[in-house]
Amino acid sequence: MKYFVLLAGFGELGSWDDLGPEGQEAAMQAHGAFDEACATRPDVEILSAEALGDGATATTLRTRGGDLIITDGPFAEVAEQIGGYYLVDAPDLDTVIELCRILPAYDIEIRPVLDGP
């Protein structure tokens, strides 16, 4: 199955800047360890992974009454902190949860990617 792993917020970590140089280094190492753990499992593969610009760089589109409304910022205040994502192929949810323990202590949302018709 494919899973979309959304790095939705920094949670107890505060923010990337709060981490400081050492904390940022540790976080990068955790991402590296996550990549490695996925690579060593024959049934897991990272299909795509990107870090995203912060909420201030986001643009939101909404269609209301047929008109496209373009606004600055993320679609919801809580989405301000979204930092990036992984698209992972894994056998089941428990495997993904287990692997996510390796990542920095972000708030994470996991969603299954729906099968095509």
Next chain:
Amino acid sequence: MTSRSDPSSTAPDEAVARIHREEWGRLLSLLVARTRRLDLAEDALGEAFARAAAQWRRDGVPASPAAWLYTTAHRHVVGQVRREVVAGRKAPLLVLRGEWAPAAADPDDLPDERLHLVLLCCHPALPEASRSALALRLVIGTTSEQIARLFLVPPATMAARLTRAKRKIMLAGIPLGAPVGVELRARLDGVCRTIYLAFTAGYAPATGDDLLRADLAGDAVELAAVLHRVTPDSPQVRALYALVLLQHARRDARVGTDGGLVPLADQDRTRWRHDEIGVALRLLDDMAPADGYAEELRLQALIAAEHARVPTAAGTDWTAIAARYAELEALSRSAIVRLNRAVAVAEAQDPRAGLALLVGLDDLLGDDHRLHAVRGELAFRAGRFRVAEASFRAAVDRCGNTVERAHLGTRLAAVVQSAAEAGRAHGERT
């Protein structure tokens, strides 16, 4: 065995009921593991039991009833899948964990896979309100309507809740198969919390006219029994099983002939189920102190055991109970535990010592009728009628259960009367 006039019809009916009770969870877990179709397996097994009821009455009970039911249900699932393929529909399959594969072949000879089914139902990725409902439905075979009655929700709400939970399992890829290492212990703790929640829902419901639904609390006890059978070495499961057995053993004495609540102190202890108490006490005797949630459950069970051990309320060792509550409070930091500890301390020492322990609880339990009921009772006993009256009024206002509220109303009336008598006596003196 039966003296009824038509044994040819009653014996098969009894057999179906007994096998439903004993085999539902085992058969369903095997069907789910082999067909990987949670939705179809449940319907098919229900269908097989319905067919058994009709056919066994006519043809007699087969030599291997469980195998008959399994084969019938399995054939039903295969037929459904074939129809889906013909219709061009493709349903998602339940994920089985790679390192774990179900044994195949003869259902009479198959291992017990119910642990995996319980863990699946109680997965933390499912909504809390659905977990125990799903476990009762899939592992014990409790009907959706009965589960709705247990949790005091409309049947349609419960049916929708169960459907949504099964859909999430399939779509999110929640797997069937044992979690490993630290994950297993955390997951078993979660399962125990879930089962205890279901048990208390039947044992002390907060609302409704139905004070105690012992039959449905009994299904939660059965769930704990199954879990203990399949994981005999798990301390949290052993403690949970002992705890619910001890509490459930009081069911017949807990509701009076008038339908009212009978407090522990007034219960006719000859009506407690002493065979069940015996089982629970043996479980506890063999159990070493644990830690974490297992220890919380063990301490709670030991407290229940103190009550179960003595033939009359007067013989209760309140000092021992108060000490257990102190341990439990240190571990759980729960306000409800502190409330119970206050009751025990009031019994072991005096009501004023109990009242002193209630200080500071209003911030945490101010909306809970139990805090006010306990304060009312202890203040009443300490002769502080004004506090007692205000507390019982607050308790009545906050209590959602009709029968319990009536009991609180009676206590309030008693306080008012005592206060009036004391006032008169005071007036006569002055």
